[in-house]
Amino acid sequence: MDALELLLSRISVPALTEPGPTHEQYQTMIQSAFRAPDHAHLQPYRFIRVAGDRRHALGKIMLKAVLERDPKISEGQQARLLKNPIRAPELLLPVLTPKEHPKVPEVEQVLSLGGAVNNILNAAHAMGIGAMWRTGLICYEPSIARDLGLAAHERLYGFIYLGAPAGNRKTVEAINPEDFLSDW
Numbered sequence: 355m356d357a358l359e360l361l362l363s364r365i366s367v368p369a370l371t372e373p374g375p376t377h378e379q380y381q382t383m384i385q386s387a388f389r390a391p392d393h394a395h396l397q398p399y400r401f402i403r404v405a406g407d408r409r410h411a412l413g414k415i416m417l418k419a420v421l422e423r424d425p426k427i428s429e430g431q432q433a434r435l436l437k438n439p440i441r442a443p444e445l446l447l448p449v450l451t452p453k454e455h456p457k458v459p460e461v462e463q464v465l466s467l468g469g470a471v472n473n474i475l476n477a478a479h480a481m482g483i484g485a486m487w488r489t490g491l492i493c494y495e496p497s498i499a500r501d502l503g504l505a506a507h508e509r510l511y512g513f514i515y516l517g518a519p520a521g522n523r524k525t526v527e528a529i530n531p532e533d534f535l536s537d538w
């Protein structure tokens with residue numbers, strides 16, 4: 355696929371099925387992440403893969419985090435939370451590993467992480483892998499970070515769901531570039 359065609363056709367794919375990406379495909383996705391713009395080349399992120407039964411363990415720590423905040427959520431909500439990570443064969447969790455730098459505030463490192471994740475989504479699309487980036491307020495709960503083994507200064511920025519696209523590809527409305535472009 356031509357590079358521009360690729361960029362213009364990427365969509366998020368919520369319905370995902372087996373198989374997950376291969377080892378080589380992960381290598382490509384991670385390499386692409388580190389081609390995002392990165393001020394001072396700080397490499398301020400890392401990625402955690404969650405596959406197979408570990409997805410159930412992830413569901414449990416998601417539920418635990420929510421229950422700590424709101425012990426009264428219904429059994430239905432609890433069951434949904436447990437199942438969230440099972441929506442895809444594998445997940446890749448982007449983690450900010452912020453670095454102290456006199457010229458690079460943390461916000462720039464978060465922006466770079468966004469670019470890195472977008473590169474992963476585009477690389478996945480290029481390889482025929484379906485992907486969707488989700489956060490949900492739950493990902494900012496301190497107990498999730500602790501249960502994932504993140505260091506105190508690290509922060510989780512969501513869950514990239516990965517797998518083979520299932521179901522029909524959604525259609526997206528083309529935007530009018532003129533609506534978002536002006537001269538000064």
Ligand SMILES: Cc1cc2nc3c(=O)[nH]c(=O)nc-3n(C[C@H](O)[C@H](O)[C@H](O)COP(=O)(O)O)c2cc1C
Binds near residue numbers: 366367487489490
């Ligand atoms: C940082 C970030 C977090 C997101 N979190 C969620 C989420 O928790 N749930 C959700 O349905 N979509 C979430 N989205 C939006 C989807 O990833 C996706 O962009 C959106 O559904 C639009 O689809 P598209 O990518 O095909 O245009 C998030 C997007 C970003 C950038």
